Each structure stands twice: as C-alpha cells, then as structure tokens.
Amino acid sequence: MLKNILLVLLLLSLSAQCTRKNEAPSGELFSYLDANVPNLDPIHSTNKYSSTVTQSIFEGLYHYHYFKRPLEIEPLLAEALPEISKDGLNYTVRLKKGVYFQDDKAFPKGKGTEVTAEDFIYSWKRLADPKNKGQGWWMLDDKIVGLNEWRELRKKGKADYSTPVEGLKAIDPYTLRITLKQRSYQFLHILASPPTVVVAQEVVENYGDQIGNHPVGTGPYALVQWVRNSKIELSKNENYHKSFFPKEGNQDSNNKGDLEDAGKLLPLSDKVTIRIMTERQPLWLSFLKGKIDHGVIPKDNNDQILENNKIRKEYAQKGISIHPQDRPDVLYVGINMEDPVLGKHVNLRKAMNAAINRDLLIEKLYSGRGIKAQGPIPPSIVGYNENYKSPNNYDLKNAKSLMAEAGFPDGKGLPEFTLDLPNSDTWSKQFGEFLKDQWGKIGVKIKLATNTWPQFDKKLKTKQVTLFPNAWMADYPDSENFLQLFYSKNISPGPNSLNFKNEDFDRMFERFLTLPPGNERYDLTQEMVKLINEHSPALFTLHRSFRLPYHGWLKNYNEYPIIYDYLKYLRVDEEVKKELIKKL
Amino acid sequence: MNSRSFPIHYCIKRILYVIPILFGVTLITFIIFNVAGGDPAFEQAGRNATQEQIESIRKELGLDRPLVWQYLHFVKQTLSFSWGNSWSTSQNINQMFLKGVGPSLCLTLPSFIISIGLSILLALYTTFMGSRKPIVDQSISSLCLALMSVSFLVYIICFQYFFAYYLGLFEINGWSFDWTERWSYLILPWIISIFVTLGPNILIFRSAFLNEVNQDYVRTARSKGVSQFHVYFRHILQNSLVPIITIVMLQVPYLLTGSLLLEAFFGIPGLGGVLIQAIQNADFPVVKAFTVMGSLAYIFINLFTDLLYIVADPRIELK
Numbered sequence: 001m002l003k004n005i006l007l008v009l010l011l012l013s014l015s016a017q018c019t020r021k022n023e024a025p026s027g028e029l030f031s032y033l034d035a036n037v038p039n040l041d042p043i044h045s046t047n048k049y050s051s052t053v054t055q056s057i058f059e060g061l062y063h064y065h066y067f068k069r070p071l072e073i074e075p076l077l078a079e080a081l082p083e084i085s086k087d088g089l090n091y092t093v094r095l096k097k098g099v100y101f102q103d104d105k106a107f108p109k110g111k112g113t114e115v116t117a118e119d120f121i122y123s124w125k126r127l128a129d130p131k132n133k134g135q136g137w138w139m140l141d142d143k144i145v146g147l148n149e150w151r152e153l154r155k156k157g158k159a160d161y162s163t164p165v166e167g168l169k170a171i172d173p174y175t176l177r178i179t180l181k182q183r184s185y186q187f188l189h190i191l192a193s194p195p196t197v198v199v200a201q202e203v204v205e206n207y208g209d210q211i212g213n214h215p216v217g218t219g220p221y222a223l224v225q226w227v228r229n230s231k232i233e234l235s236k237n238e239n240y241h242k243s244f245f246p247k248e249g250n251q252d253s254n255n256k257g258d259l260e261d262a263g264k265l266l267p268l269s270d271k272v273t274i275r276i277m278t279e280r281q282p283l284w285l286s287f288l289k290g291k292i293d294h295g296v297i298p299k300d301n302n303d304q305i306l307e308n309n310k311i312r313k314e315y316a317q318k319g320i321s322i323h324p325q326d327r328p329d330v331l332y333v334g335i336n337m338e339d340p341v342l343g344k345h346v347n348l349r350k351a352m353n354a355a356i357n358r359d360l361l362i363e364k365l366y367s368g369r370g371i372k373a374q375g376p377i378p379p380s381i382v383g384y385n386e387n388y389k390s391p392n393n394y395d396l397k398n399a400k401s402l403m404a405e406a407g408f409p410d411g412k413g414l415p416e417f418t419l420d421l422p423n424s425d426t427w428s429k430q431f432g433e434f435l436k437d438q439w440g441k442i443g444v445k446i447k448l449a450t451n452t453w454p455q456f457d458k459k460l461k462t463k464q465v466t467l468f469p470n471a472w473m474a475d476y477p478d479s480e481n482f483l484q485l486f487y488s489k490n491i492s493p494g495p496n497s498l499n500f501k502n503e504d505f506d507r508m509f510e511r512f513l514t515l516p517p518g519n520e521r522y523d524l525t526q527e528m529v530k531l532i533n534e535h536s537p538a539l540f541t542l543h544r545s546f547r548l549p550y551h552g553w554l555k556n557y558n559e560y561p562i563i564y565d566y567l568k569y570l571r572v573d574e575e576v577k578k579e580l581i582k583k584l
Numbered sequence: 585m586n587s588r589s590f591p592i593h594y595c596i597k598r599i600l601y602v603i604p605i606l607f608g609v610t611l612i613t614f615i616i617f618n619v620a621g622g623d624p625a626f627e628q629a630g631r632n633a634t635q636e637q638i639e640s641i642r643k644e645l646g647l648d649r650p651l652v653w654q655y656l657h658f659v660k661q662t663l664s665f666s667w668g669n670s671w672s673t674s675q676n677i678n679q680m681f682l683k684g685v686g687p688s689l690c691l692t693l694p695s696f697i698i699s700i701g702l703s704i705l706l707a708l709y710t711t712f713m714g715s716r717k718p719i720v721d722q723s724i725s726s727l728c729l730a731l732m733s734v735s736f737l738v739y740i741i742c743f744q745y746f747f748a749y750y751l752g753l754f755e756i757n758g759w760s761f762d763w764t765e766r767w768s769y770l771i772l773p774w775i776i777s778i779f780v781t782l783g784p785n786i787l788i789f790r791s792a793f794l795n796e797v798n799q800d801y802v803r804t805a806r807s808k809g810v811s812q813f814h815v816y817f818r819h820i821l822q823n824s825l826v827p828i829i830t831i832v833m834l835q836v837p838y839l840l841t842g843s844l845l846l847e848a849f850f851g852i853p854g855l856g857g858v859l860i861q862a863i864q865n866a867d868f869p870v871v872k873a874f875t876v877m878g879s880l881a882y883i884f885i886n887l888f889t890d891l892l893y894i895v896a897d898p899r900i901e902l903k
Contacts (some may be wrong), residue, residue, distance in 0.1 A: 029757040036757055038672040046630050120870075129641045136635065154642065212674045228673070228683075229847065229857035230759040279849050285749040289756060300587065417853030421698055454622020454866035461626050461638075497630050 016489045017533040024210055027270035029554075030292045031569050032277055036229055039212035043127045043134030045194035046475070048561055053232055054272065055564035056219030057102075058197035061093055061120070062188060063479075064563045065247030067258065069380055071477045071562060073188050075245075077198065077218065078114060081188075088183035093176045093191075095120075099241040104216045107207035112239060114220055122161060123170065123199045130155045136367020140476075143187065144168060145179045148160060161201070185516055189476030194564060220267035220568040226464035234567075236267055237420035245556075245569060258556050268556070269566035285551060290581045294323075294557055299427075302367040306547060309368070319552025319580040322402035326371065326377045326545045328474035330482060332538040333419075333435065337499045339466050341415060347412075348444075348461070349536035353392035355442045362542055365431055366407020370542035375529040376472075376482040378543040380518065383479030383525040390533050390540070418475055419467040420459055424450035431469060461493035468539075470497060477562055479525050483509055486532055500537040553577035591894070598887045602880070609879040610662055614655050622866040623647075624671055645671065658872055661729060667873040672865040679871045680858055683891030687759065688854035691846060694757060694779035700832055703785035708816050710786065711793040725785065740849050743776050756849040773846045782902040785831070791829040791847065796820045825896035833889040837881050 031371040035049045045054040055063075056466045064071045075081060077099055082091040088350040103111035124144070127134045128151045142148055151233065151380035167179035180187060190196060200216060207214040211246060215223055221234035247262040261268060275291075277283040280298040287295030297305055305315050330380045335357075337343040349501050361578050362370040374390040379384045400410075408414045419435060421428040432448040446467065451459065459465045472495075487509050490496035507553030532538070553576040556569045587750055625641040642648045643887035646657065663844070713720040719735065734785060748756045754772040796802065805815050844856035855874070862870035891902045 019593055036857075038861065038865060039674060041674075044630075046632075064735070131644065133628055133637075133641050133644060135633075138630070138632035138634070139633070177776065209669060210672055220758065227759055227761075227853045229861070230851045230853040231884075277757060278849060281744060285756050289749060289752070289755060291758075308848055454621065454624075454627055455620070456622075457626050458623040461623070478889065480665050493626065493629075493633060493635055 004379045006223065007320075012414060027268075027574075029072070029269040029272045029567065029572055030275065031272060031294065031567060032275045032283060032286070032292045033232075034277060034280075036276060036278065037232070039214035040215040040223070040226070041132075042133055042197045042199065042210060042215075042217075043136050043195050044212070044417050045421050045576060046135045048473075051194040051564040052567070053192055053198070053234075054217075055219070056221040056234055056272070056567045058194075058199065059214045059219050059225060059565075060080040060191060060193070060197040061095075062192040063565055066246055066556075066558060066563060066566065066569050069250055069560075070380065071560075073192055076101060076192075082178075082191075091176065091180070092180040093117075095174045095176065095518065096241060097174055099218050100239050101200045101218055102216050102222045102237050102239065102528055104203060104206075104214075105214065106200070106203040106214075108202075112216075112218075113200065113202070117176040118173070119198050119200060120176055121165070121168045121170060122201050122493065124159055124434070125165065126204065127195055128154070131254045134195060136193070139190045139193055139195055142182060143180055143190070147182055148447065153568065177446065183514060184394045185513075186476065186478050186480055187581065189478055193476060217401045219565070220274060223276075224271075224316045228276075229278075230276055232276070232559055234272040234274070236270045243568075258558060261556060261569075261571060268422060268571035269567075285373075287551075288584065290466065290577075290584045293554040293570070294548060294559070297547060297549060299367045299369075301354070302369070302547075306551065309547060315549075319576070319581045321547045321552065324545070325548050325560060326380050327376070328380045329471055329544055329561075330373055330376050330378055330540060331370075331469070331471045331542050331544065332373070332540045334341065334411060334465075334468045334470045334498050334538050335536070336463060336465050336467075336497075337501070337537050338416075339464055342446060342466065345407035346535060348365075349539075350392055350409060351399045351406060351442055352439055352444055353506060353539045354395045355444070355535045356438050356539060356541065357394045358541055359394070361434060361548045365427070365544065365555035366544070369546060370544050373540035373542050376476070376481050376485065376538070377525070377529065378482075381477055381479050381482065382472060382553065383522060385526055385529070388526065388529065392533055392536060392539070396441060403442050403444075408443070408525070411445065415443045415445055416446060417466050418449050419469075420449045420465045421449060421458060421469065422451060422453055422456040424452070427470075463492050463499060465497075468497070474562060483512065483525070483528055486528075486537070493555065498537040500532075500535070502535060505531050550581050551577070572584070594890075595887065598883075598890070602883055603763075605883060606662060606876065608747075609876060610659055611655070613875045617868055617871065618651065621868070624868055625864040628671060636709075661869075661872070662876050667869050670862070670867050670870045672862070672870075680870065681855065681873070681877065683818055684853065684855035684858045688840060688847075690766065691773055691852050691854055692777065692843065693761065695774040695781075696839055699778045699781040699785060701780055703789055703830070704821070706782075707786045707789035707793055709822065710790050711820070712812065712816060713796060714779065714794070714797075723792045725734075725790070726882075728783035728786045731779065732787075735810055736780050736845055737775050739780055743843045744774060746780050746848060747775075748772055757849070759851055759853055759862060760875070767870050769850065769852070772852050773843075773852065775799055777843065777846065781835075788831050789824070789828060792824040793820055795824050799823070805847065822896075824886070826893055826900075829889060829892050829896055831894070833885055837878065840881060841878065 001441045009463045033049050033052060037050045037053055040050065040054055042058045059076050062073050063076040067075050077096055079094040079096055082093045095115065095117060099115040101107065101115065107113055124140060124276045126132060127140055128138055128147050130151060134297060140147060144165065146165040147167060150159050150163060150165045153163065169177040190387050197217060203216045203230045204211050220237055220240050221235045224235045225233040243266045244264060245264045246263045249259055275286065277286065283295060284298050284301055286292050303310055311320060335342050342349060353521050358372045362372065363369060371379060374388055379386065398409055403409055403411065419432055420431050428450065429448065434448050434449065460468060472482060472485060477569055483491055485495050486498065486500050486505055487496060488501040488506050491501065505528060507543055512521060512524050512528065515524065548559060553573045555571040555573055559566050602752045624645060625638045627648055628641050631635050648655065670680060671678055710721045710724040724868055744756065756770045758769045760766045762768065802815060802819060841855050841859065844860055846852065847854045847856045858870070859874050
C-alpha cells in the first residue's frame with residue numbers, strides 16, 4: 001500500500017514537472033512582496049508594497065540616486081533640479097522632452113501621448129480632488145498656492161479640472177511653475193514621492209473608478225498581468241525614455257562591482273514577476289530554491305543562514321550574499337498623553353522607559369536585527385546624532401527610584417494599564433508579555449488587549465488607547481518626517497497618536513521648518529530630541545536593521561526603503577544562474 | 585422519488601424562510617461591523633490623514649448618514665445583489681467573487697471528491713475487516729485519530745517543506761491560468777487537503793456503516809448468499825447514505841470559500857484570501873457581500889440536502 005502511494009506521488013510529481021515551462025527566460029527577474037497590494041492608483045501609494053509596483057510603472061519629476069547615501073535627489077522626468085527663487089517660493093521645473101505614456105487603448109489610436117506640464121498639473125489636482133480620497137494628499141496639503149482652495153471648491157462641486165490653480169502654471173508644454181505658500185525644505189522630497197507621479201487624463205477618464213486596476217504611466221515597466229494575492233507580472237516598456245544606469249555610486253557600490261552596468265539603458269530586465277507571498281515559509285523556501293532572486297530571512301531562520309550577522313560558509317558557497325539594510329524607521333511604545341495617570345506623571349513614564357531592556361528585546365524578539373533607539377530619528381536620516389545617548393536607557397535601579405519620585409513606589413497606588421496590540425499573532429503576544437515582565441519589575445501592571453488592525457487603528461485615531469506599540473517608517477529622508485509625530489497640530493487622528501502637546505516643542509518645530517539644511521537645523525533637531533526624551537511620551541525601542549539575502553546571479557541589488565523604483569536597475573546573469581542553481 | 589411528486593410546497597416554504605434568515609444575517613453583520621469592526625474612513629485615509637480628510641471620506645462612503653439609513657441601504661444592496669465596488673481595491677464585488685471562485689474550486693473540489701471517495705472506500709474496508717481482522721480496523725481507526733490530532737498548519741508547513749522544498753517533487757508556491765501549468769501548483773495542496781479530511785471522514789463514515797452492518801436485512805442478504813461486495817456496496821452503503829449526505833453537504837459551502845491557509849501558503853488567488861483582505865482593510869461592502877452570499881449558499885445547500893434525503897431514503901417525507 002505504502003509503495004503504491006509513493007509510486008502515485010512520484011508519477012504525479014513527474015508529470016507536474018513535465019508540464020512546467022522554462023521558468024527563467026532570458027532577462028526575467030523574480031522578485032517578491034510579502035503583503036498584498038490592494039490598488040495601483042499612485043495617489044494611494046503610501047506604503048512600500050504598492051509603491052514598489054507603482055514606481056516601476058509611473059514616474060515623477062524627481063527620484064533618489066540608487067547608490068548614494070545619504071539619499072540624494074536627482075531628476076527623473078525633469079531636465080534638472082528646479083530653479084528655486086530666492087524667497088524659496090517659486091519652483092521652475094523644465095521637463096524632459098520626448099517622454100511618452102505607455103501605449104494603451106485609452107489613447108487615440110492606442111499610442112501614448114507626450115508628457116507635458118499640463119499632465120503634472122492634472123495629476124496633482126487629481127491628488128487634491130476629495131472625490132478620489134488620495135491617501136497621499138497630505139504631501140501637497142497646504143503647500144501650493146490655491147490648491148487647497150481648489151479642493152474646497154471641488155468639494156462643493158464648484159470647480160473642475162479646467163479651473164486654474166494659482167500656484168500651478170504651465171509656462172509652456174515643457175516648463176512648470178510651482179508657487180508655494182511658504183518655503184518648504186521638504187518639497188523636493190515630495191516631488192520625488194510616489195503619490196506625485198504623472199498620470200494621463202485620457203487613461204483616468206477611460207477607466208474611471210477602475211483606474212487602480214489599470215495603471216498606465218511613463219515608467220520602465222508596464223503591467224501585463226495582476227493575479228491578486230498571487231503575482232504581478234511586468235514587462236519592459238518598449239517606449240521608455242532614455243534613462244541610464246548610474247555611473248557613480250558610493251564606496252560600497254564601487255567595491256561590490258555594482259557599477260558594471262554603468263551607462264547602460266534602463267530597465268536592465270525585460271520581464272519582472274513579483275510573487276506575492278504573505279507567509280514567511282513559502283517565501284523563504286522559494287528563495288532557497290532559487291524561485292525568487294532575492295528574499296527576506298524569517299526571524300526563526302536567522303541563525304540558519306547568519307553567524308554574527310555574516311553569511312554562513314555553506315550558503316556563501318551557494319552564491320548567496322547578504323545586503324545589509326538599516327531601515328529608516330523607529331519602533332516605540334506609545335503613551336496616550338491624555339491618559340489621566342500616565343499623561344500627568346513624567347517620572348512614571350520615564351521609569352517605564354528606563355525599565356525596558358532594549359538589548360534583550362532586540363535579541364529575543366528581533367533576533368538581533370535592530371539598533372537600539374536613542375530617540376525618534378533613525379541612523380540613516382540627517383539629524384541623527386550617533387554620540388547622543390538617551391537618558392531613558394535601561395537602568396532598573398533608576399527606574400525604581402523614578403517610580404518612588406512619581407509617588408508610586410513599587411507600583412503602589414497605580415491602576416492596571418492596558419497595552420493594545422495591533423495583532424493577535426504569537427509574536428504580538430510575546431511582545432506584550434515581554435513588556436509585562438519588564439514593567440512588572442518596577443510594579444507597573446498591564447493587561448494585554450489584542451485587536452485586528454482596523455480595530456487598533458480606530459482606537460488609535462479616536463484616542464481610545466493607553467499604551468500601544470507603534471512604528472514609523474520614513475516617507476522621505478528628512479528628520480521632519482519623524483519630528484512631526486510630536487507636533488500638537490498633528491494629534492489623533494493625525495500621526496501624533498501620542499497626543500503629545502508641548503508649546504516649547506511646537507515653537508521649535510515651527511522654527512525648524514523654516515531652516516535650510518545645515519548646522520542650525522541640526523542643533524535644533526538635537527534640542528527637540530532631548531525635549532522629547534525628557535517628557536517620554538514615546539518609549540523608543542529600536543530601529544530595524546535587516547540582512548536581506550540575494551542570489552549570486554542577481555546583479556546590482558541595493559534595495560533601500562524610500563527608493564521604490566529599484567527593479568529597473570536589477571539584472572539576472574543567466575550564465576551564473578545556470579551554474580549556481582545546481583548548487584541549491 | 586420517481587413514484588412521488590416533487591415536494592414543491594416544502595421547497596417554497598424553505599425558500600420563504602430565506603427572508604427572515606437574511607434579515608437576521610444582515611442585521612448581525614451590520615451590528616458586528618459597526619460595533620466591533622474598524623472605521624473604514626481611517627483605513628482609507630491613511631496614516632497622515634487629518635480630521636477634515638476623514639470627515640470627507642466618511643461623507644463619500646455614506647458613513648456620516650444615520651445608522652438606519654446605512655442598514656436599509658445594505659438591505660437594498662442585498663435584495664438587488666448589487667454590491668458596488670470594493671472600497672480598497674475598487675473592483676466590482678461581483679467580479680471579485682467570480683474571479684476568486686474559480687481558483688477556490690480548483691483547489692477544493694478535486695480534493696473534496698477524492699477525499700470523499702477514498703474515505704467511503706476505506707471506511708467500508710475497515711468495517712468489513714472489523715469482524716475478520718480487528719487489528720486492521722483498529723489500526724486504520726488509530727491512524728485516523730492520529731491524522732486528526734495534527735493541526736492543518738503543521739501539515740502544510742511539513743508537507744511544503746518536505747515534498748516541495750526538500751524532495752523538490754512539487755512547486756512551492758504559485759499560480760497559472762494555463763491549465764497545463766496550473767495543476768503543477770495544485771497537486772501538493774490537494775494532497776494536504778485529502779490528508780487532513782481523510783481521518784475524520786473515515787471515522788464518521790465507518791460509524792455509519794457499523795450501524796448498518798448488524799441489521800436484519802444485512803443478515804438476510806448474507807443468508808441468501810449475496811456476495812460481500814454486493815452486501816457492502818449495494819445494501820450497507822445505500823442505507824448509510826443519509827448520514828453520508830449530511831456530512832458531505834456540510835462541507836460543500838467551504839468549497840467556495842476555499843482554504844485560507846492553503847491559499848496563503850501556496851499563492852492561490854481564491855476567495856479565502858479576498859475575504860481576509862477585506863476584513864483587514866475594513867472593506868465593508870466586500871464583507872457584507874460575502875456574508876450574505878455565504879448564508880445563501882448555506883440555505884440552498886441545506887435545501888438541496890433535504891431533497892437528496894428523499895432520493896436516498898424513500899421513507900423520508902418532507903413536510
């Protein structure tokens with residue numbers, strides 16, 4: 001009987017393998033996403049999953065240099081960086097000529113039209129249009145003269161797309177004039193962000209409310225097939241404007257030989273298949289089998305492939321390498337400052353802060369994949385001070401004395417707090433138990449409440465939480481994006497979920513916004529970080545640091561959050577792949 | 585049923601029951617979503633939203649209207665089967681359902697049929713061996729219990745690792761609309777699905793057969809010299825059809841919703857994944873549509889089951 005079963009299995013598998021086509025035709029890249037993408041309308045592209053796809057199909061005026069760190073903005077559909085008036089309010093952008101939208105039936109005779117300044121004005125009005133509910137609207141909110149007014153009129157049905165916006169002018173088909181309400185040192189980053197890419201009015205009008213399922217841009221790739229929850233297939237945009245692989249990088253890219261393709265026309269691969277794998281095991285096994293060219297190491301498999309953060313010999317022999325990626329994010333435990341007890345007692349908050357052993361947390365729950373946070377700004381963002389040490393670092397003795405100073409020695413007189421978790425999975429519970437144990441040592445008792453993400457989000461935005469874990473990933477590489485989490489005008493439902501209100505901080509933040517990059521801005525950043533730590537509304541834990549594995553046949557792999565248009569730089573060396581795949 | 589008229593009155597009555605059941609389903613779904621669910625406006629607005637944006641989205645989605653209006657709108661959608669578009673994906677919900685149902689059925693239907701067929705055969709075999717070689721019966725029953733004791737997730741993790749990764753016999757993950765390729769992605773999920781359902785099915789069918797094995801009509805058939813094959817397949821199986829139909833039909837609605845875990849681990853774009861995504865995104869129209877359609881599927885499958893009973897056992901009368 002057993003023999004028969006094995007025979008049937010063998011026959012089934014053989015026939016299954018006979019039907020498989022050659023999975024790696026020349027120039028085909030296999031990537032992955034570990035979450036689903038609901039919509040490919042760029043105005044909703046505010047996370048890495050949708051942005052990875054939309055930034056391969058759409059393009060904006062600017063993007064980030066693939067190799068240079070700290071990140072450096074360079075022109076994409078613009079000819080050059082904008083000419084900015086002395087008062088910092090007027091941006092004149094000259095567009096590249098001869099850039100066409102991908103061919104689509106929405107265009108006359110199916111041929112994509114040339115991109116002009118009017119297309120950008122249309123795209124940004126579309127982002128501002130309240131009917132489109134664009135998640136990326138906040139990027140342009142209150143920035144451009146007349147755009148918010150246009151939005152208000154649109155809401156009342158008194159404006160359409162032909163109604164002019166004072167701050168957006170097409171001087172000629174290839175010149176765009178943008179007028180800002182006030183100087184903004186983040187505006188260039190905004191022009192490099194996924195929601196501000198250019199879309200074609202013909203396409204939007206043709207597909208109507210289905211536009212999120214029919215992305216058509218100017219990017220290096222066009223959508224071929226989208227099987228939700230399974231895969232996204234992209235193919236090279238044959239009309240792609242001349243765009244070249246960077247000729248310079250940083251020291252690291254020069255050493256790795258990543259500039260072998262310098263000067264070559266982009267994109268380097270003809271076809272990209274993005275596999276959607278929400279579960280860690282199939283993702284990991286697919287990587288080990290060479291079904292995807294790069295991957296992510298599941299927490300539990302960290303020691304299988306890494307030793308002291310370096311790749312183990314047996315995997316190195318298979319051609320697998322590791323790309324270190326320090327993420328521009330911060331993880332913290334938030335305190336709702338409107339809580340009658342926690343909000344009032346700064347020493348209680350500081351005691352809870354000092355009671356968290358971050359080293360243990362990173363080791364036990366993140367498998368060592370993190371850098372201890374000293375404040376809200378991550379190491380890769382300008383404004384981070386590597387010499388600064390938080391006064392709230394782990395010190396149990398200090399934590400206990402702070403509890404006494406707060407009037408709650410050993411937790412006497414304290415109510416039990418609730419820690420809301422955004423998930424009910426095992427890891428979230430382990431995280432909650434970890435904090436319970438840490439705070440238990442100073443007499444702070446908590447109970448854990450698990451939620452679904454929508455429940456958690458609702459509680460957060462309606463101030464129904466007391467303690468909650470949270471994370472913030474940079475939208476753009478500027479410390480403003482992290483400091484705004486503490487600005488009183490951003491309290492819930494805005495990004496300041498802590499509901500932290502401090503006049504001194506607000507004053508400093510408002511001044512910070514007016515300062516150009518430089519020493520004064522940097523010094524002010526340090527003052528704000530100190531003030532935040534003094535008040536402890538957020539107990540910063542870590543900045544995530546990933547080690548991303550990739551196969552030896554994948555060339556130019558340099559993935560970094562915020563740079564979402566990276567697929568066009570990747571190339572598979574088929575000869576190397578043939579050899580290495582035998583070893584897997 | 586040939587000699588009897590079709591129970592038309594019974595069917596009409598059962599169909600009329602749909603009205604109060606649907607009323608209950610819509611009401612409970614609506615309450616759960618509004619009380620315990622998230623706020624769709626927050627999900628749609630994103631993490632940097634302002635109060636103004638949230639209010640604007642709420643208005644756009646009709647969430648600023650009185651709850652009674654929202655509920656009546658839901659009832660209207662239910663009656664017209666017009667669910668509109670998903671809030672998160674913008675797809676037409678009926679289209680989403682049609683796109684997802686194919687992969688779900690591809691995943692579940694073949695394994696369901698094979699599992700039921702195999703379970704009946706093995707249950708008959710173990711019943712047959714029960715009086716002759718009790719060790720065989722005991723071994724199969726113990727094996728079934730052991731199979732049942734392992735969680736579905738463990739099967740998936742172990743089988744995917746061992747058969748797909750370690751032995752390389754099957755694909756790890758993926759999907760194709762081309763049938764010549766598609767089934768290479770489906771064989772392993774089918775095997776897992778059969779493995780998981782085999783244990784409980786065999787035990788339930790076996791107990792149904794054991795109830796019949798010592799009946800007088802079986803003894804009479806044997807004394808008349810009817811072959812064992814005939815006794816088991818013609819008499820015992822036919823007389824056990826009512827419990828078998830009950831068990832089988834109970835599993836039918838799950839064929840449509842697919843298997844969430846299998847879909848997630850093997851990258852199959854079925855309905856299970858669509859539903860989970862909708863719940864995670866507070867996509868109320870999709871959740872509403874799926875709940876109502878699921879309830880309708882249950883109601884009609886139950887009705888169909890009742891009709892099958894009278895085919896299987898002419899003594900049953902539907903009143």
